[in-house]
Amino acid sequence: MKKTTKMLMSSLLVAVGLAACGSNSSSSSTNAANRLTMTTFGELTTLDSADYDDVPSSDMMGQIFEGLYRVAANNKVELGMAAQEPKVSEDGLVYTFTLRDAKWSDGSAVKAQDFVFTYRKLVNPQEGHVAQSADVFKNAKKIRSGELPVEELGVKALDDKTLEITLENPAPYLPKLLTGSRFLPQSEAVAQKLGDQYGSNVSNVVVNGPFKLEGWTGSELTWKLVKNADYWDASNVALNEVTVNVSKEVATSVQLFDSKQVQYTTISDQFVDQYKSQPTFHAQPKATMGYMSFNTLKPTTANQHFRRAIAMAYDKQALTNNVLKDGSIPSTGLIPKSFATNEATGKDFVDESGDFLKFDVQEAQKEWELAKKELGVSEATVTLLTSDTGTSKLVGEYLQAQIQKNLPGVTFKLQPVPLKNRLELQRASDFDIFYGTWAPDYQDPLNFLEQYITGGGINFAKYSNPEYDKAVDAVKSTYATQPENRWNQMLAAEKIIMNDAVVAPIYQASQSYLLAENVKGFEVLPFGRTVNLRQASVQ
Structure with missing residues (x-):
């Protein structure tokens, strides 16, 4: 009985959240404003890139932050916060990046030291963050084990715009690695000020990506992504607003899609057979x-x-x-x-x-x-x-x-x-x-x-x-x-x-999913984050 009640309450909460966002009921107003509504299967747990272990949080962080590289169309890798391809030493161990002019959502500049702070945080055992994927950096493994201080990590800010990364061993996959949510930068000033509270809600984070997140205080089942006017490439971001709703039951998600309350949702089990011949059905290995x-x-x-x-x-x-x-x-x-x-x-x-x-x-x-x-x-x-x-x-x-x-x-x-x-x-x-x-x-x-x-x-x-x-x-x-x-x-x-x-x-x-036919440029990715919204638009 308790399980059934929880399931019904989850569905009701999503439905209530959607009803409150009445703009999605009119396709003409939605299209004109370039607004999208979608589902995700689980609640957000954090906006701290060093502290997440779940897909929904990774997905959202990928829309509001940007690393040295970013994911482009067809899951390709292209420059993000890096203004140009790095200079690489002959032995393939030292990468020198020049950062582009970019701002955090509080108006402050994105600096090389922000990346240094973030990467150190990833391997600092005192912080409880010991991401082994960061072992690509010089001394990371010894820092994680407590043998060396975090200051010995092979990442340096030569000045505000120049970041030097030294690797433990050559890593030709480095650009792909650095698109990952784990390597998204944090504002050192904000993260240090907030400490353990950093990323616990939208008020406790500043962002540098295509969107800002609104309406999440730590437990909501619905929130919004709003276009970030301060993003360096904002002119190429079409969507003005994305409403994200947690829908844990596939039947509920399908009902929301059929009633045009959402334009994207994932599906499984019997619903695949039901929708696979429809033009709105897609499947991504x-x-x-x-x-x-x-x-x-x-x-x-x-x-x-x-x-x-x-x-x-x-x-x-x-x-x-x-x-x-x-x-x-x-x-x-x-x-x-x-x-x-x-x-x-x-x-x-x-x-x-x-x-x-x-x-x-x-x-x-x-x-x-x-x-x-x-x-x-x-x-x-x-x-x-x-x-x-x-x-x-x-x-x-x-x-x-x-x-x-x-x-x-x-x-x-x-x-x-x-x-x-x-x-x-x-x-x-x-x-x-x-x-x-x-x-x-x-x-x-x-x-x-x-x-x-x-x-x-x-x-x-x-x-x-x-x-x-x-x-x-x-x-x-x-x-x-x-x-x-x-x-x-x-x-x-x-x-x-x-x-x-x-x-x-x-x-x-x-991943089988339903996508409204008037949504273009919306990518479901084969690995890493689930979706890429930066290039999406509503026609």
């Missing part, structure tokens, strides 16, 4: 991976055989075909298909790595028997933590039914909570298993592999394997400029973690 992650600090889920049993006990093909029905495909590894290609052979990473944890009831039951012996039990009860969105609940219920059917003696409970609460529980290691999705920031298998190094900032599993750490470190350092060896080392690293089964792969997502 994604590098986003759906998976379960196990808490290695808990006795039951610390057992490798138990993890392997769970990971092989559910039919992934049936899930994607009969439940999700949105073009998603089964996954048996950590890395998505069509994401990385061997330069020497032309083969896909997934094709070379093979199947690790495929659906196999017999093998799953063998692993369960071994787990029972090692744990000294005849049965086990674990809880799967999920978000309370429609898709998350569907996946959770499917996994529950499959695992309890195929592993007699395992009781598989569900704990659906709001996304913000799920992330809090993950950070506190207060879970047995969680279900989530991961969208890479840049196109390299390393972006997935580095999540699980010992002490990694988003290694919620608390996984620690020296052999794995060594393999990932070699990818970043020893073999950084040796493509074939680097590739093989990434294959080896994936094999280690899949054998340990700290991650149970489920599916690779495909």
Whole structure:
């Protein structure tokens, strides 16, 4: 009864929020004002680029901030805050950027020191931010581990407009990396003044991107993006206003779209079949991976055989075909298909790595028997933590039914909570298993592999394997400029973690969505942030 009430209240809140924004009911007034209304699947958790762990927050930050590079049409990378391509040293380690004339939304200038402050914040263990993706910077890893002070990070402001970045090893993927939400700049003056309150609501942040965010004090289910007149490229931003509404149930989202209350929404399950022949239907293959992650600090889920049993006990093909029905495909590894290609052979990473944890009831039951012996039990009860969105609940219920059917003696409970609460529980290691999705920031298998190094900032599993750490470190350092060896080392690293089964792969997502025909230039991205609104317009 409580679950039903929450679902109805969520739908009512969205409907009330939309009713209050009456301008969207008239297509002519909406078009004239270049206003867009859209849904997102979860609430905002923060506007602090160093502190987010969720897609909705990343999506919104990508619209209100801009880094040295920005995402252009067709997911290409182009200059953002950088006025020109950087000067690069012969050894490929030192990049010198010149910043363009740009302002924060409070009128102050965007300075090189703002980037220095932000990147230091990413690796400062005293701040609690230890983003391993920042290990590309000189000394970042030693700073994260507490061996060096944060001032030793390889990032310097030579003057207000000149930023020097020194890398630990050559990184040809640096421009793509720097488009990621994690590397979006913060105003040093504002962030230092506000401390822990920075990014907690729209009053506690200043922005430098195409839009400003309004109407979010920390808990709302609807907010607005408003064109930022101070953005350096504002003349090429068509949209004046975007209303964003949290809609956790697909049925509600579809109803809102059909009644012309929103112009963009994602869909799944039976609604894909219903709408796939319509001109408003679109599908974008994604590098986003759906998976379960196990808490290695808990006795039951610390057992490798138990993890392997769970990971092989559910039919992934049936899930994607009969439940999700949105073009998603089964996954048996950590890395998505069509994401990385061997330069020497032309083969896909997934094709070379093979199947690790495929659906196999017999093998799953063998692993369960071994787990029972090692744990000294005849049965086990674990809880799967999920978000309370429609898709998350569907996946959770499917996994529950499959695992309890195929592993007699395992009781598989569900704990659906709001996304913000799920992330809090993950950070506190207060879970047995969680279900989530991961969208890479840049196109390299390393972006997935580095999540699980010992002490990694988003290694919620608390996984620690020296052999794995060594393999990932070699990818970043020893073999950084040796493509074939680097590739093989990434294959080896994936094999280690899949054998340990700290991650149970489920599916690779495909984003099905509905988009009004009068909306142009609206891009759903294959990886990184979900959407790019800077080039969108309403005709």
